[in-house]
Amino acid sequence: MGNLDGKVALVTGAGGMRGVGRATALKLAAQGADLAITDVRRDASDLPPAEVRQEWHSIDSVSDEVEALGRRCLPRYADLGISDEIQTLVRQVMEHYGRIDILINNARAVIGRDKVPVTDLEEEVWHHFLDINTTAVFLCTKFVGQEMVRQGSGGRIINIASNASKQASAMGAAYSASKFAVLGLTQASALDLAPHGITVNAVCPGPINTDRMSYWERSQADAAGVSLEEFRAQIVEQAGRATPLGRIAEAEDVANMVGFLVSDEANFITGQAYNVNGGLLFH
């Protein structure tokens, strides 16, 4: 689907071995794009156990995979909670490739510490979720959008939002607020950038079968005396049974929607928020 030859795509949060960012980077490379990929450097204690066991090297490993597909790849570490690092990242991509055509805002705050009733939510955790899940999406849109406007050849921005952008859960105040905000940002950016031929859309996945690190899942696993991976497998199984299509999403299901939204077939679509959730939610 869609020929992205000659296009350059920047994907944030792309270092996870089983994450949506990696699946998306590989999808866009398969469609012909050259890639710039970014992630934050994380301590081993903050990584999914399988990544440590298999000596996965975040965006450096993904970069090798993109190059194996015959596309160029620029891996750059950046903390998206720091505005200067976002500006430096965008400058590095421009110096390297001379253009950016596609931006995929996929990174999010490492989850788990937010999973408490609103009355127990630490202000610092609230701000961290807003910083990474919302403000960084705004800043990447702003700085990459400026380059796209200057280039004058249109562009595509895709924000990876969530079911939680449309329906909140208990113990999800910071996460849901940060992801609801992404849909407002998507719509406003779509209107601002439409005159420049730049489309902005959101993808709203339900639960995804990733190895994402969750501090909450780790503490629940410890309390139950099982490994994090066993606990995670139970959650994936239960959530699959609760989903009309009988399973939760794979990272590739989300990447496929992104692949469509950046293709020529999606030329006339902007400001929308598409669910990829197996029938969990209809609006």
Ligand SMILES: NC(=O)c1ccc[n+]([C@@H]2O[C@H](COP(=O)([O-])OP(=O)(O)OC[C@H]3O[C@@H](n4cnc5c(N)ncnc54)[C@H](O)[C@@H]3O)[C@@H](O)[C@H]2O)c1
């Ligand atoms: N996994 C799910 O079940 C699920 C469900 C719905 C929506 N989503 C959304 O899909 C997207 C991808 O989810 P995932 O589970 O693949 O990813 P994830 O939870 O592993 O996080 C994505 C990436 O963001 C990076 N990140 C964290 N803090 C950062 C920082 N300060 N600066 C830069 N990068 C930082 C992480 O290192 C990670 O590689 C996210 O936007 C998430 O909200 C995920």
